[in-house]
Amino acid sequence: MTDTTLVQGRYRLLDLIGRGGMGEVWRARDESLDRQVAVKCLKPVNTRQDQSVTGVLRERFRREARVAAGLQHRGVTVVHDFGESDGALFLVMELLEGRNLSQLLEDNRHHPLPVADVVEVAGQVASALAYTHRRGIVHRDLKPANIMRLTDGTVKICDFGIARLGRDVTFTSRLTGTGIAMGTPHYMSPEQISGGQVDRRSDLYSFGCVLYEIATGVPPFDLDDAWAVLMGHRHTVPLPPRSHREDLPAYLERLILDLLAKQPEARPQDARELGRRIDEGRTPAAPAPSGAPGRVPPAAPAPTTPPPPARPEPTVAREPRPPSWTRGMTTGHKTTGTGPRLTPPDASAGLTGEWIARPAAGRAEEPVRAERPTPSPELIATLAERHNAGLSLGRLGRWTEAGAVHRAVAAEREHALGPDHPDTLASRHEVGFTLSRTGRPADALREFAHVAHARERVLGADHPDTLAARQEMAYVLGRLGRHHEAHQAYASVLAARERLAGPDHPDTLRCRHNLAFTLSRLGLLEDAYRTASEVAAARTRVLGANHPDTLVTRFEVAWALGQLGRWPEALQTYEEVAEARSQALGPDHPDTLAARHEVGISLGRLGRSTLALPLYRDLVDDRARVHGPDHPETLRARHGLGVNLGRLGRWEEALAESRDVCALRARVLGPDHPDTLVSRREVAVGLGWLGRWADALTEYRSVAEARERVLGADHPDALASRNDEAHCLEQLGRGPEAVRLYRRVAALRQQRALGGA
Structure with missing residues (x-):
């Protein structure tokens, strides 16, 4: 919004009087009542990238604004009006002087x-x-x-x-x-x-x-x-x-x-x-x-970074001090409302035009100044503000826009500060993060590798920022399916984190959580379960049982239990996570809905589709309300609904649901997307159960050809589809063709096994 904006034809914005993480506050004139007011404009919520929270945010805004507007007390700011204008939610409040x-x-x-x-x-x-x-x-x-x-x-x-x-x-x-x-x-x-x-x-x-x-x-x-x-x-x-x-x-x-x-x-x-x-x-x-000041220490010239004053230990303290690893980092100014720092660190704290590089091994430590003029404080402040704007876009899920901001800031910081300056590398780290979140893991890997190598050279191999970049490398390696390399990278970072920060530091636990995830993807399910259980216990002890990080790890514990076939335990854990997330995050939060979906899967695996069916119906309604009817997660819930209809023998309904979901997935995700092909296979299953084997054969063959084209003829999913096709041929009485196809599948599997060995 600008100073020419007339909000809802009534509130004329006059001048900006404040800006924060949620939006802006403007001095404005209420042209209907001819009085000055304050208009708080929250960040726009109608962007395509943020559809997953838009509906919930608007509804909660209206509810909270009504509550705030109902407060009438001398000690509470008066709210006059609220609404939405050009995609931005706004509040009209009394103007306080x-x-x-x-x-x-x-x-x-x-x-x-x-x-x-x-x-x-x-x-x-x-x-x-x-x-x-x-x-x-x-x-x-x-x-x-x-x-x-x-x-x-x-x-x-x-x-x-x-x-x-x-x-x-x-x-x-x-x-x-x-x-x-x-x-x-x-x-x-x-x-x-x-x-x-x-x-x-x-x-x-x-x-x-x-x-x-x-x-x-x-x-x-x-x-x-x-x-x-x-x-x-x-x-x-x-x-x-x-x-x-x-x-x-x-x-x-x-x-x-x-x-x-x-x-x-x-x-x-x-x-x-x-x-x-x-x-x-x-x-x-x-x-x-009234005018007497509190006790003020004697005035002294303030150094650039004053050391903390020495304080006596309290004689009343009987509880333990925080562990040693909790000291030595930054959170920003206490009274400005800044939250805990991000990893990598928010560059607005401590941006400088010169910095000290790590000395080479065997050399005396000497200050090394950048071989360039120190940029102006105004330029540094501007770049820091733009960097933080990119972080804010990322928090809202607007990763493409965030990436554009971080790339521009990285280029300008490189020009002003040098390619190896910590602030330049912080921007490039964020570029890698946005690439990872926009489906470009290979590009993200290259960016993180550059940052990790530069930080190791400048800051040292064990510096927290170096380890953060190496951990992101491990994450994108997993996204690329390179789980063995990801496992090695996580194990290396974990060893450093445990040595430097201790086993209970949040970064150590985060790394161990990721390691558990990678172990499960490598098929080392017992190791994955044990590691995830240990992390969940540690996070419960350090953070609390209902902390979001604790619940993320308990979710991973449940997943490992399911993969091990221990579905009753998996179901119980998923139910506990879903309930805790509902209380801590709200019933419509994506993480809560994800846990509810896994409850449905577990019920189905246990043959309790009668209970799973109403759960999926409610989940479809909630997903559609929160995300929209065509959102991939809504379609995933509908897929689960169709599967459980089939398990209950309601094949006509199951087939209709599968066909509808398949058509929507083809339009939204593409005809060869893995989810689309899963739905097409479900259509074939329904046709087979209804005795329509010729139609089922067409669908099975279509899925097999698409998977071979996308994944390769010897990929396990492509081979499974050819097995489905052979089974269908058997049902149609075409035994010789089925045998030839079974033999072809067996040969490809043997060839793949020998290649893997």
């Missing part, structure tokens, strides 16, 4: 706010939360940037309900380095991190983190890595606030620490209790004078 708490901390050079201001913010926010919580509404993303102090002193909470929309958009993209795709690490409750039940007490924990920061100048877990922050929330008692600031009243310190209790039941149970305790603590002696 003031600064959010994040900006106030920035203005104060991250020194704590005056005690009187901290207490006033606490009291007003407690009142607003008491109001919203009584209505059953939980914010889920309280942070300094979402709490505004107006020029008249009023404190308002922003983005009620809308924060969840951002989570819904980004959850369908690849997960971040920690697997967390919601909330902001410095302000997340332990139960939110673990994927547990979130209620009003989670908001109170997040607000405790906010109070800690505005009262001390630092968040409760001021660590350098997103994973360390998350583990701090779950396992570490924070330093008492008065260890940072001696003039903080004791009652306020006690209240903040109570809000930061690990277990929800140990916190104040509602915001009314919080407000009551704040009121009880307000005494003439408690707050500092």
